[in-house]
Amino acid sequence: MAVRHVLGLSGGRDSAALAVYMRQYYPELDIEYFFTDTGKELPEVYTYLNKLEGFLGKTITRLNTQRGFDYWLAEYNYFLPSAKVRWCTRKLKLDPFKGWVNSMLNQGDVVYSYVAIRSDEEHREGYSSHHKNLIVKMPFREDNYNKAAVMDLLNSSGLGLPKYYEWRSRSGCTFCFFQQKIEWVNLKERHPEAFEEAKAIEKMAIENKSPFLWSEGEPLEALEKPERIAKIKSDYEYRKLKERTNKPVNPLLVGLETDIDELYFAEEGNGACNICHK
The missing domain is CATH 3.40.50.620 (HUPs)
Structure with missing residues (x-):
């Protein structure tokens, strides 16, 4: 032993x-x-x-x-x-x-x-x-x-x-379903080949009658349209500004925040599992 x-x-x-x-x-x-x-x-x-x-x-x-x-x-x-x-x-x-x-x-x-x-x-x-x-x-x-x-x-x-x-709040697969929509947009801009692969996998899944999409309620082909990307970015900036405005400033934590933080994860990606995201 x-x-x-x-x-x-x-x-x-x-x-x-x-x-x-x-x-x-x-x-x-x-x-x-x-x-x-x-x-x-x-x-x-x-x-x-x-x-x-x-x-x-x-x-x-x-x-x-x-x-x-x-x-x-x-x-x-x-x-x-x-x-x-x-x-x-x-x-x-x-x-x-x-x-x-x-x-x-x-x-x-x-x-x-x-x-x-x-x-x-x-x-x-x-x-x-x-x-x-x-x-x-x-x-x-x-x-x-x-x-x-x-x-x-x-x-x-x-x-x-x-x-x-x-540009991303956590680790995990390139197409993790816990991603925020802004993170899907960022994936498309940072790693377009990974986004295209995710889109192809999703299309195959839809053809096989998968009950789920990568991003809840919205296929990636719709999410990547220019007007939709603009709306996602605008919504994200609004949420971020609202959160920062409402949150008291702690001088001990200044400089420790990341650009995309767990604070902005609540609406679309909450509940990610420990073994993937730690």
């Missing part, structure tokens, strides 16, 4: 900060870092993971390299995943992790899994253990680390934020 320590990375802010935190404060732990790859990640995610590997001095194990999104889309008869039916989370994130960690548990190992849920995320529950020897730990919650502390960790380490935070 061995004691193993594992930490999942999403390519996002919080999980990267937790990796930095564990390296700085628990250097004696031999932590195994992993990333569940859907095959549909943003280029900025891979760039950031490579940068993180350099900082950690360790290879990040890539899980799920054999059966990516395209395989499971066909298995589900080209029905798109949605907030109501998250087959992508189960097949591309949870199951690969379970398969990997079960190989350790079946040997009788005790596995500590570190999850990046902050102290200011009371609404998040995280991954529940499915085995008595799998122990889930939340260091940020235990040590009272909030978003500001996470940002400070990343900035002081020299890693900073992944580049996609300039």
Whole structure:
């Protein structure tokens, strides 16, 4: 029997900060870092993971390299995943992790899994253990680390934020259904080839009578029309201005906000799962 320590990375802010935190404060732990790859990640995610590997001095194990999104889309008869039916989370994130960690548990190992849920995320529950020897730990919650502390960790380490935070609020697949409409517009402008792929997948799904679209109530072909893009941008700026006007200024947090923040995520993308977006 061995004691193993594992930490999942999403390519996002919080999980990267937790990796930095564990390296700085628990250097004696031999932590195994992993990333569940859907095959549909943003280029900025891979760039950031490579940068993180350099900082950690360790290879990040890539899980799920054999059966990516395209395989499971066909298995589900080209029905798109949605907030109501998250087959992508189960097949591309949870199951690969379970398969990997079960190989350790079946040997009788005790596995500590570190999850990046902050102290200011009371609404998040995280991954529940499915085995008595799998122990889930939340260091940020235990040590009272909030978003500001996470940002400070990343900035002081020299890693900073992944580049996609300039136009997107979270990590996740290029066509994640939790995206805001403004983020779909940004994807089209930043990565037009990924937007075109998402549009083609959605068209195929519609032909196969999928009950869901990528963006609720609106196909991407309608969303990308110039007049619709102008309206989406205008609505987004209005919401952002309204939120900033109504929110009291905290001088301790000035400079820590990202351009697209969770504050503006409530209307269209709320509820994103921990394992994809941390």
